[in-house]
Amino acid sequence: MNNDKISINEAGQLQVPDHVTLPFIIGDGIGPDIWHASVRVFDAAIAKAYQGKRKVNWKEVLAGEKAFNETGDWLPEETLSVFREYLVGIKGPLTTPIGGGIRSLNVALRKELDLYVCQRPTKWYEGVPSPVKHPEWVDMVVFRENTEDIYAGIEFAAGTAEAKRMQDFLKNDLAVDYNFSNTTGVGLKFVSEEGSKRLIRAAIEFALAENRKSVTLVHKGNIMKYTEGAFKNWGYQLAETEFKEQVYTWNQWEQTKAKLGQDAANVEQKAAEQAGKLIIKDMIADNFLQQILLAPRDFDIVATLNLNGDYISDALAAMVGGIGIAPGANINYKTGHAIFEATHGTAPRFANTDSMNPCSVILSGVMMFEYLGWTEAADAIVAAVAETIKEKTVTVDFYNLMDDATLLKTSEFANKIIEKL
Numbered sequence: 001m002n003n004d005k006i007s008i009n010e011a012g013q014l015q016v017p018d019h020v021t022l023p024f025i026i027g028d029g030i031g032p033d034i035w036h037a038s039v040r041v042f043d044a045a046i047a048k049a050y051q052g053k054r055k056v057n058w059k060e061v062l063a064g065e066k067a068f069n070e071t072g073d074w075l076p077e078e079t080l081s082v083f084r085e086y087l088v089g090i091k092g093p094l095t096t097p098i099g100g101g102i103r104s105l106n107v108a109l110r111k112e113l114d115l116y117v118c119q120r121p122t123k124w125y126e127g128v129p130s131p132v133k134h135p136e137w138v139d140m141v142v143f144r145e146n147t148e149d150i151y152a153g154i155e156f157a158a159g160t161a162e163a164k165r166m167q168d169f170l171k172n173d174l175a176v177d178y179n180f181s182n183t184t185g186v187g188l189k190f191v192s193e194e195g196s197k198r199l200i201r202a203a204i205e206f207a208l209a210e211n212r213k214s215v216t217l218v219h220k221g222n223i224m225k226y227t228e229g230a231f232k233n234w235g236y237q238l239a240e241t242e243f244k245e246q247v248y249t250w251n252q253w254e255q256t257k258a259k260l261g262q263d264a265a266n267v268e269q270k271a272a273e274q275a276g277k278l279i280i281k282d283m284i285a286d287n288f289l290q291q292i293l294l295a296p297r298d299f300d301i302v303a304t305l306n307l308n309g310d311y312i313s314d315a316l317a318a319m320v321g322g323i324g325i326a327p328g329a330n331i332n333y334k335t336g337h338a339i340f341e342a343t344h345g346t347a348p349r350f351a352n353t354d355s356m357n358p359c360s361v362i363l364s365g366v367m368m369f370e371y372l373g374w375t376e377a378a379d380a381i382v383a384a385v386a387e388t389i390k391e392k393t394v395t396v397d398f399y400n401l402m403d404d405a406t407l408l409k410t411s412e413f414a415n416k417i418i419e420k421l
Helices: 031-050 065-071 077-086 105-112 161-173 193-209 228-242 250-260 264-272 285-294 306-319 359-372 375-390 410-420
Strands: 019-025 055-060 088-091 117-123 139-145 214-219 247-249 278-284 301-304 327-331 338-342
Touching: 019 031, 019 077, 031 055, 031 359, 031 375, 031 410, 077 088, 077 105, 088 359, 105 338, 117 193, 117 306, 139 193, 139 306, 193 214, 193 228, 193 278, 193 301, 214 228, 214 285, 214 306, 228 247, 228 250, 228 278, 250 278, 278 285, 285 306, 301 306, 327 359, 338 359, 359 375, 375 410
Parallel strands: 019 055, 019 088, 088 338, 139 301, 214 278, 214 301, 247 278
Antiparallel strands: 117 139, 117 327, 327 338
């Protein structure tokens, strides 16, 4: 292994040198402001936690507007090569180019590196404004499938020859019962057994490693039986074969509840009696979005498809302070490749104002350090962020929602976090 590069061994374990190089994309719009604040927090936490034994060499790579302005390419091949070589990196928000070509730079990065897990933890920090009565009950991690579903981007615009050919094929060859017209666009939805199982496997393994109580498979299988319904069925199949000694599923409950004379609602109580087994359950997506508001304590780890995961992760973020404080990661647990990212947009009208909340990048960095095994630095940052927010010394997004708060610039907020370290 090169002195500064992460590698992965045959057992799937990351080998992280003490002095490691990590690539970063600074991001567009507010990206530079929040990155410069965040990286100071990262470096200070590492210095404090490891007293010089560990250090990050930050290597900038280009994507988005900065890349286009400097190279004429929105996503240069060199950027992809660096991420492939160094395995793990972090990025700010990116502009999606308008018009043809790349539909989304974020989707392109995920596709090129096969980052099949989008991991989004949601947890409330004391003092953060919330629209719900008990945000402290929210503590979930969403595992969103990142490479399939309608986000594969296979669609044809209404009125084009391609859309007409697709419509003719569906109607004439497959006898699809739909009233097509020249104003009908066509999109395709892909859900595979391999893609579903590797995502759900990662969610279950994470839940077991973190001593979580349940994994909920969220889907619309009542309507889309051969895609979303198959996702649910493959999830239960995986749980009952690969993890049969460690989990208890609703499938098993359905098979035994008549014999036990119990209602299925008691599944968690019964499962809890079985030596702490992990509960695998499922829920229809629209009901799930209702239940996270009514009974968030019933959910722990969530495994779902791409579009559902997009909606769910943003809805959960709103419950604990908004997307400005929501971290995210895109991971391939087989190859070790991972890109951690701000989950919000570029907010170009606030660029260079030194005013926006950097917590999405900061907490994504926490996830990255946890992934690397640098938990001391990660824990120190979380504690410092929590204390800073609790004291109501915050950026404008939280300031406008708090009473008796102190307004800080982005850079000042970072300074306050560093003081708390």
